[in-house]
Amino acid sequence: MTRSFPPALVFEGVRRTYPGQAGPALRDVSFSVPRGSRTGIIGRSGAGKSTLVRLISGLELPDAGHVSVQGQDFSALSASARRERQARTGLVFQHFNLLAQRTALGNVTLPLELRGVPRAQREARARELLAQVGLADLASRYPAQLSGGQKQRVGIARALATEPDLLLADEATSALDPETSAGILTLLTDLQRDRDLTVVIVTHQLEVVRAATTHVAVLDSGQLVEFGQTREVLSQPQHAVTRALLEAHRPAASLTAGEQLRRVTLAELSPRTLTALAGLGARVVQADAHPLGVDVWLAVPDGTPDIPAHLARVAQLAGAGA
Numbered sequence: 001m002t003r004s005f006p007p008a009l010v011f012e013g014v015r016r017t018y019p020g021q022a023g024p025a026l027r028d029v030s031f032s033v034p035r036g037s038r039t040g041i042i043g044r045s046g047a048g049k050s051t052l053v054r055l056i057s058g059l060e061l062p063d064a065g066h067v068s069v070q071g072q073d074f075s076a077l078s079a080s081a082r083r084e085r086q087a088r089t090g091l092v093f094q095h096f097n098l099l100a101q102r103t104a105l106g107n108v109t110l111p112l113e114l115r116g117v118p119r120a121q122r123e124a125r126a127r128e129l130l131a132q133v134g135l136a137d138l139a140s141r142y143p144a145q146l147s148g149g150q151k152q153r154v155g156i157a158r159a160l161a162t163e164p165d166l167l168l169a170d171e172a173t174s175a176l177d178p179e180t181s182a183g184i185l186t187l188l189t190d191l192q193r194d195r196d197l198t199v200v201i202v203t204h205q206l207e208v209v210r211a212a213t214t215h216v217a218v219l220d221s222g223q224l225v226e227f228g229q230t231r232e233v234l235s236q237p238q239h240a241v242t243r244a245l246l247e248a249h250r251p252a253a254s255l256t257a258g259e260q261l262r263r264v265t266l267a268e269l270s271p272r273t274l275t276a277l278a279g280l281g282a283r284v285v286q287a288d289a290h291p292l293g294v295d296v297w298l299a300v301p302d303g304t305p306d307i308p309a310h311l312a313r314v315a316q317l318a319g320a321g322a
């Protein structure tokens, strides 16, 4: 028998207006995040991402609609039940928010201390968590003695201390260089799988969505303009804002007269694909590999037909001839 679980997170007709603002920061936002997913929330500055985070973490309530986390509607909870729910949502921040006067171990034990967990127990648990994020040897270092990536690992270990079922990472990699950022995203992905967590990753960086998420919600001017599986949304964006976020990565290419730039997402850039592209008169300007495939920017002659459809036909013919 298969068990069905409620979604980890449900937004239903959510509106949130701040005093003194002309319009709402979020309006009529509805979507649900599947349990065990890694969902990216993406949008430009001012789109409403931080407002969404505050609503998910229960720090604010909507002025219309409902926000439910693991089947619990914040508006219907008592103050103590709300605090309990908040404790089960682990928060990871852009600037780590570590206490400078506490060691890595002391930062990770803090949430357990606040819950009255005895010292020996909380230290054992914190050491276990630091080992899981790859910092077993750095437990006694102070934040000032850690790199940005190491500080974020401490932040993640601290977020896991209270055994959350939901991890909310708000621009968690924005302050890190690309390599360190990739390490943190891999860690978040591994933790999600190992611990059966639901992870929500808020970011303005499309590459973060691509590298680490299964689902993505696109916000613009307080509205949810697109939601779906990352693979589908990125390969066939339905909304102009999503397309604009993808176009932001448009390479600077010198085109000859009668050429235009086109972006396609392919499973791989195999020799056969390259030959098929050359047959269309297309040349590869830039190729960015990522976990979902390869984003390829091509310079193509005006009037070139749909490229994925052409490649599918070529593959089919090759299969038939094999």
Ligand SMILES: Nc1ncnc2c1ncn2[C@@H]1O[C@H](COP(=O)(O)OP(=O)(O)OP(=O)(O)O)[C@@H](O)[C@H]1O
Pocket: 018, 019, 021, 024, 025, 043, 044, 045, 046, 047, 048, 049, 050, 051, 052, 204
């Ligand atoms: N406390 C507040 N008081 C008044 N207005 C606010 C407040 N917080 C956010 N806003 C407004 O709500 C809108 C959405 O802001 P929000 O911070 O949620 O966007 P964001 O997508 O997180 O932006 P960024 O990427 O720049 O952090 C903006 O117009 C912002 O000015």
